[in-house]
Amino acid sequence: MKEAVLLDTLKEYFGYEKFRPLQKKIISSVFEAQDNLVIMPTGGGKSICYQLPAILLPEITLVISPLIALMKDQVDGLNANGVPAAYLNSSQEEADKQAIFQKIDNKELKLLYVAPESLQFVDRFLNDGKVSLIAIDEAHCISSWGHDFRPAYTQLGYLKNRFPSTPVLALTATADKATRNDICRQLNIPSAKKHVASFDRKNLSLEVKPGIKRFEQITEFLKNRKNESGIIYCLSRKTTEELASKLKVKGYKAEAYHAGIDHTNRSQIQDDFINDEKHIICATIAFGMGIDKSNIRWVIHYNMPKNLEGYYQEIGRAGRDGLPSDTLLFHSYADVVQLQKFASNAKNEEVQLAKLDRMKQYSEALSCRRKILLSYFGEYLEKDCGNCDICRNPPEFFEGTVIAQKALSCIFRLKGSEPISAVIDVLRGSQNEVIRRNNYQELSTYGIGKDISWQHWQQYLIQLINLGYIEIAFDKNNHLQLTKQAKKVLFENEKIYLADVKDEKLKTQTEKASTTADSLFEKLRQLRLEIAKEENIPAYLIFNDAALKDMEKQRPMSDSEFLLINGVGRKKMEDYGYRFIKEIIAFSKEKREKKPKKKTKKGNTLKETLSLYNDGLSVEEIAKERGVAKNTIFTHLIKLYDEGEEVNLHQLIPISDLKSIERAKKELENPSGLRTYFEHFEEAIPYETIKISLKILEDKESS
Structure with missing residues (x-):
């Protein structure tokens, strides 16, 4: 296919003057009838890789997609651009299905979106030769190595046997090497060309904060973002509801979203968010996969995700239009424990625990976060990114031997029977129920660290855990206990160097010029x-x-x-x-x-x-x-x-x-x-x- 034709089609239907990196190469490969696996971050332009060829190919393009909302969103977008497309799923009335079958027979459709469970509905209408391209979106769902395994996807391997001369294009935003190989094996496309786009979403700011006083931190974060769209991901349904309720009291247009809400209400909440009627969704991870909303300006993780693939996909829902957007992750050991419990019941427990460990390492990092994130997906970043909290406030090391000795002595006096929060309370001389009930005010280490803030103590203790002087007894309610290494600091004068924890204001690097109501942008937004x-x-x-x-x-x-x-x-x-x-x-x-x-x-x-x-x-x-x-x-x-x-x-x-x-x-x-x-x-x-x-x-x- 001539480049001029491709560029004219790109501008005519999608409004862009040029292709993004890899798009042209992938599209050219499709026209050469080759199978392809595309690993391209959320917002990187995956859809155009099959939507543009579909317009120019002679027969219909079949798109396998996991969610009804995702299909509807894509089809609405295509129809708005003048491309004839439809979707088919089990929730439709028989008359609607028949109307679509008629369009297939009349060759009136360029793209047909189908859920994997609904493939049998269209199978009898399609013969080899009648399908120009098969696109499998969210292809990681086929692999148990992936972060979002869906059993219905495992049947899709038959498609290559059914349509041997039709090119298959498998697409996903996140997949490590093991998942990539598994996708190709299960889809029967072992010779597929692999296209791995850069995972560097430069417009996304990355930030991690300790999971203390989260609501106060969130309201500070939202202070100048009143009319911006954002998602807050939570581990539990209860948290989504409580958080949404608190935000509403503060005057924010927020709603909870989780699987326990009936289908009608969930659809309404999603529509309200898509249409800017609601600005904030407090959701479990089920939310967002079917959202193609390009103007989500921020994503907060109230709890830590279970792996870096899920985290990357979720933060990727922000800033899909390429404008600066912010991400904030709260990290706590309570989340780690909860996620370990979830993983212990899974089939691939060992894999999940290993991936959780990588997620934990990312959260506790004292080096450029983007480097860690990109290296996980096999991409090397030569220089620090300058757009994460570590780069903005690089740590300086100081001799923290006295601080370490105070912390280790306190844990020793507590006989390793308390979690991190109680250890800090003793060090800072707090007066609460735990202290009084256990007479901890009588300990010699009570109050010896009151000159250091709660947040700083938490950071220092995390560093001591990472350095191997303290361990968390996960099987004993997360109690902090001393390792053998701790003796060297307490009794053998070993020196400890800690990263200096700088005081930060609760805001991200993106200085927001608040959009005034009388700006042209705001008037165009209202129109x-x-x-x-x-x-x-x-x-x-x-x-x-x-x-x-x-x-x-x-x-x-x-x-x-x-x-x-x-x-x-x-x-x-x-x-x-x-x-x-x-x-x-x-x-x-x-x-x-x-x-x-x-x-x-x-x-x-x-x-x-x-x-x-x-x-x-x-x-x-x-x-x-x-x-x-x-x-x-x-x-x-x-x-x-x-x-x-x-x-x-x-x-x-x-x-x-x-x-x-x-x-x-x-x-x-x-x-x-x-x-x-x-x-x-x-x-x-x-x-x-x-x-x-x-x-x-x-x-x-x-x-």
């Missing part, structure tokens, strides 16, 4: 919500936040300018362009009217043009306002661009003209100046358009 309600589809299926931000920056005021926005395809321009352009023009006019007119000194003509341009005026409007020719304004803007001002040259010319001039540049032999192009196009393209296009192309070639 998007209004249209979403009219059409009864999720708001992000119209345009994602990144597209709205681009509109706010570029201020498109014509169809051709609107098409230049990343994420705007032709159908969306035709469906929604007029209303968004109208809003942008109205906003720009309102700002101009409110802005006091400045008297410009003579000779400051470039600055005056720039000022009007920044106010959102078109070239025609600036020329009229200043009483000069359009060509003069074009000249000003090019000069301003050359001087380093933020002038979007693309905004000044139609994209079709730019493409024509790019082709002419390749075809013309030794063009001598603008006139050659002007005559080549028989004077149909103005000089200024040619001049700006050549400037864009020149910059493109030199970059």
